Amino acid sequence: MKSGSLGSYIARRLLQTIPVILGVVVVNFLLLQLAPGDLATVLAGEAGGAPKEYIDQLRARFGHDQPVYVQLFNYIKNLLVLDLGYSFRQSAPVLELLLKRLGPTLLLMGSTLVVSLGLGVLMGLLAALWVRTWKDHVISVAAVIVYATPLFWVGLMLVLVFSIWLDWFPTSGMENVVAFHEGWNRVVDIAHHLVLPTVTLSLFYLALYARLMRASMLEQRGLDYVTTARAKGQTDRKITTRHVFRNALLPVVTMAGVQTGGLLGGSVVVEAIFAWPGLGQLAYQSLFARDYNLLLGIFFMSAVLVVIVNLIVDVIYVFLDPRIRIG
Amino acid sequence: MNRRIVLALALATTALVSLPAIAQKSGGTLVQITQPEPPNLAPYISTSAPIGQVTAKVFDGLLEYGFDLKPKPSLAESFEVAPDGKAVTFKLRKDVKFHDGKPFTSEDVQFTIMEVLKKNHPRGIATFRDVTAVETPDAHTAIFRLAIPAPYILKALSSYESPMLPKHVYGQGDIKTHANANTPIGSGPFKFGEWRRGEFVRLDKNPSYWRAGLPYLDRIVVRFIADASTRTAVLEKGEAHVAGLGAVPYNDAKKLALRPNIEVSTKGTEMISPIVELLFNTKQAPFDNPKVRQAISYAVDRKFAIENVWFGFGKPAMGIISSNFQPSGLFAPGIDFTVADRIERANKLLDEAGFPRKADGTRFEFTHDITPYGEEWQRFGETVQQNLAQIGVKATLRYEDLPKWLKRTYTDYDFAITSNFLFNLADPVLGVHRGVHSDRIRPGTVFVNGSRWSSPETDALMDKAAVETNDATRGKLYAEFVQRVSEASPVAYVLEVQFPTVINKQFKNVIDTPLGIYGNFATVHRE
Numbered sequence: 001m002k003s004g005s006l007g008s009y010i011a012r013r014l015l016q017t018i019p020v021i022l023g024v025v026v027v028n029f030l031l032l033q034l035a036p037g038d039l040a041t042v043l044a045g046e047a048g049g050a051p052k053e054y055i056d057q058l059r060a061r062f063g064h065d066q067p068v069y070v071q072l073f074n075y076i077k078n079l080l081v082l083d084l085g086y087s088f089r090q091s092a093p094v095l096e097l098l099l100k101r102l103g104p105t106l107l108l109m110g111s112t113l114v115v116s117l118g119l120g121v122l123m124g125l126l127a128a129l130w131v132r133t134w135k136d137h138v139i140s141v142a143a144v145i146v147y148a149t150p151l152f153w154v155g156l157m158l159v160l161v162f163s164i165w166l167d168w169f170p171t172s173g174m175e176n177v178v179a180f181h182e183g184w185n186r187v188v189d190i191a192h193h194l195v196l197p198t199v200t201l202s203l204f205y206l207a208l209y210a211r212l213m214r215a216s217m218l219e220q221r222g223l224d225y226v227t228t229a230r231a232k233g234q235t236d237r238k239i240t241t242r243h244v245f246r247n248a249l250l251p252v253v254t255m256a257g258v259q260t261g262g263l264l265g266g267s268v269v270v271e272a273i274f275a276w277p278g279l280g281q282l283a284y285q286s287l288f289a290r291d292y293n294l295l296l297g298i299f300f301m302s303a304v305l306v307v308i309v310n311l312i313v314d315v316i317y318v319f320l321d322p323r324i325r326i327g
Numbered sequence: 328m329n330r331r332i333v334l335a336l337a338l339a340t341t342a343l344v345s346l347p348a349i350a351q352k353s354g355g356t357l358v359q360i361t362q363p364e365p366p367n368l369a370p371y372i373s374t375s376a377p378i379g380q381v382t383a384k385v386f387d388g389l390l391e392y393g394f395d396l397k398p399k400p401s402l403a404e405s406f407e408v409a410p411d412g413k414a415v416t417f418k419l420r421k422d423v424k425f426h427d428g429k430p431f432t433s434e435d436v437q438f439t440i441m442e443v444l445k446k447n448h449p450r451g452i453a454t455f456r457d458v459t460a461v462e463t464p465d466a467h468t469a470i471f472r473l474a475i476p477a478p479y480i481l482k483a484l485s486s487y488e489s490p491m492l493p494k495h496v497y498g499q500g501d502i503k504t505h506a507n508a509n510t511p512i513g514s515g516p517f518k519f520g521e522w523r524r525g526e527f528v529r530l531d532k533n534p535s536y537w538r539a540g541l542p543y544l545d546r547i548v549v550r551f552i553a554d555a556s557t558r559t560a561v562l563e564k565g566e567a568h569v570a571g572l573g574a575v576p577y578n579d580a581k582k583l584a585l586r587p588n589i590e591v592s593t594k595g596t597e598m599i600s601p602i603v604e605l606l607f608n609t610k611q612a613p614f615d616n617p618k619v620r621q622a623i624s625y626a627v628d629r630k631f632a633i634e635n636v637w638f639g640f641g642k643p644a645m646g647i648i649s650s651n652f653q654p655s656g657l658f659a660p661g662i663d664f665t666v667a668d669r670i671e672r673a674n675k676l677l678d679e680a681g682f683p684r685k686a687d688g689t690r691f692e693f694t695h696d697i698t699p700y701g702e703e704w705q706r707f708g709e710t711v712q713q714n715l716a717q718i719g720v721k722a723t724l725r726y727e728d729l730p731k732w733l734k735r736t737y738t739d740y741d742f743a744i745t746s747n748f749l750f751n752l753a754d755p756v757l758g759v760h761r762g763v764h765s766d767r768i769r770p771g772t773v774f775v776n777g778s779r780w781s782s783p784e785t786d787a788l789m790d791k792a793a794v795e796t797n798d799a800t801r802g803k804l805y806a807e808f809v810q811r812v813s814e815a816s817p818v819a820y821v822l823e824v825q826f827p828t829v830i831n832k833q834f835k836n837v838i839d840t841p842l843g844i845y846g847n848f849a850t851v852h853r854e
Binding site for chain 1: 356358363364366367369373375447449452503504505508509523524525526527529548550551552553554556557560561563564566728729730731732733734737738769771772773
């Protein structure tokens with residue numbers, strides 16, 4: 001495979017995503033119009049009551065007094081030059097708000113992806129190697145229990161045990177707001193704060209990947225190419241690492257790509273419990289405030305994230321299985 | 328006596344005498360929890376509850392208030408009301424500087440009141456309606472000219488309600504999308520430092536604050552934590568020190584109060600006076616009948632709701648005006664709906680109103696909407712449901728999100744009974760009149776007269792009380808007003824909430840104004 005073809009493939013895929021993302025934006029925009037109540041009533045409601053002049057004044061400022069198709073047209077026109085609009089509720093440009101939250105979100109998602117994929121694959125692999133022994137049963141049962149436990153409960157229990165009782169980790173937040181560490185101390189401080197949220201969010205996906213990996217390993221081991229390899233005199237160890245493992249990874253990687261969207265959703269709960277300043281919390285707040293500009297911006301950002309992750313997954317396929325051709 | 332012992336005693340005495348001074352030594356970071364995160368830090372265009380909890384420390388008001396709601400000097404050293412009540416002259420302090428070093432003058436007062444609050448502040452539009460001009464004869468005198476007497480304005484000049492803005496900053500550009508909306512500049516004891524969205528706002532000590540020696544704290548960090556259980560855990564562990572106004576669930580506040588390092592105060596809502604109520608749609612049968620409304624009001628078990636839903640943080644409401652107005656003489660009770668034979672009375676009223684019990688024991692049914700403010704409101708809805716079942720009225724509960732509920736209640740009037748949460752605020756004119764005055768029946772405007780009930784008599788009483796400058800005379804007008812409203816019962820006033828403020832005991836003097844956590848924290852110090 002030439003690198004040039006990979007480059008043009010990625011470029012072509014990125015071009016294809018533009019209509020997809022535009023479609024997502026239009027559908028979201030129209031769906032949001034269906035929700036009753038608007039930002040002006042929420043702002044007035046938060047004020048504990050306001051005269052009608054104030055509410056009318058707000059609506060005119062937001063452009064909500066114009067027909068829906070005009071609002072949609074304006075929104076898309078601005079979007080094409082990456083102008084995501086202004087959040088009137090937060091008194092700041094949407095793009096600025098999103099970029100500030102992107103870092104913590106990517107940090108939490110990235111660490112979760114690494115932990116859950118790494119440990120999940122390892123657990124699945126071990127369970128498959130030890131299939132139908134007590135060790136396999138322990139791993140499988142543990143995975144089912146973790147998979148079935150609600151995220152918020154796991155989070156709260158971890159806080160209770162590791163933060164309040166044992167005092168090993170801080171309860172919440174991204175860094176110590178009394179000390180305000182700098183330099184390397186700050187990195188260590190953030191890593192310290194990252195542990196509990198990552199563990200909470202990882203557990204569910206870890207269980208998912210472990211089960212998938214185990215099933216996938218077992219399936220691959222029964223296929224003809226394994227028999228062939230064995231007939232050629234390959235050792236069991238080599239068959240497992242060189243052939244079975246790589247092939248078994250494919251469905252897990254696919255699942256990891258698909259789950260990115262879910263990861264964003266799951267992080268709403270974890271971000272709430274651990275006061276993690278990510279996109280999920282912002283989405284939740286802006287939905288209940290009917291802050292549509294901000295909400296559309298978040299949807300746009302999430303769509304872009306999911307598309308990019310899936311593109312990465314497709315590229316990873318090629319490295320895992322040379323038979324898969326791109327283009 | 329040995330000389331050395333004398334010396335030691337003298338030293339010990341000195342130490343004892345100087346102890347208060349040592350106790351109030353400067354320094355320390357106070358971590359406050361505010362829930363939810365404020366949408367912006369622009370208290371001059373939004374009164375969203377969390378904003379003031381941050382900005383009241385950054386801005387000053389012309390006045391401050393004692394727990395009796397009497398004004399105390401702040402940016403204004405003194406004020407004088409003209410005999411006809413149509414002018415108020417404020418003498419301003421001469422040593423006040425904004426955080427950017429520029430002095431505070433009467434120009435700033437004129438700009439803040441006339442250009443900002445009167446035009447843009449959600450409540451200021453009504454509060455300052457009758458202010459025709461603010462005159463500035465010199466840099467340190469500001470005269471409010473009024474079309475008619477408006478004594479309640481003197482209750483609305485705290486840093487929370489009417490923050491004084493520097494004209495040279497906020498006068499530049501459009502006030503509604505101002506560049507400093509999220510980076511406020513005021514004259515208060517703390518300067519805005521940094522806002523990391525989703526995490527915290529950092530406020531730093533203002534070293535050139537006009538009150539010499541204050542503030543004591545080096546820094547206030549206001550944290551935002553979306554999950555209620557985590558907020559409780561953070562307070563329990565001492566990672567945060569102050570939380571109030573609903574940031575801690577009532578049952579958790581009760582649990583936290585048992586811990587040795589934590590104190591729970593119910594002071595600091597005297598100028599907010601929140602009242603839990605049931606709002607009737609008086610334009611629609613069966614609640615167009617005052618007897619039915621009174622019956623419902625009798626049937627609601629206020630004591631049960633206080634003990635079991637608000638975990639004791641409240642007391643029964645005696646009418647449309649909160650008992651917090653007792654010290655200022657404006658409080659009077661209406662009909663007592665908590666009498667022992669209230670269920671019999673309710674049954675009798677419903678029989679008289681023409682709703683006898685049917686064969687299955689019920690009289691009628693309706694859908695009861697619930698204020699979408701969280702779990703206690705759902706519990707309260709269930710309590711009301713059970714109370715009404717006792718008198719043969721069947722309620723079906725409906726819970727929606729805030730925008731939808733606001734639209735249903737104040738725009739479409741598509742409800743029968745809904746629970747509601749209205750604040751009496753600093754004066755009945757500001758918080759009470761809006762609920763029952765005929766000129767506040769305004770579709771699309773929230774938290775006004777949603778029952779759409781009014782009467783010429785009560786309108787006249789309110790109009791008189793609004794311009795009356797003598798508190799005793801106002802008190803008499805309000806006494807009659809309260810009685811008439813409770814006879815018509817367009818709203819069942821259920822209970823006065825006393826918000827618990829959870830305070831870590833190493834910090835002292837946290838709640839020292841009737842605005843509680845909306846205070847400026849200048850005198851808060853660490854032990």
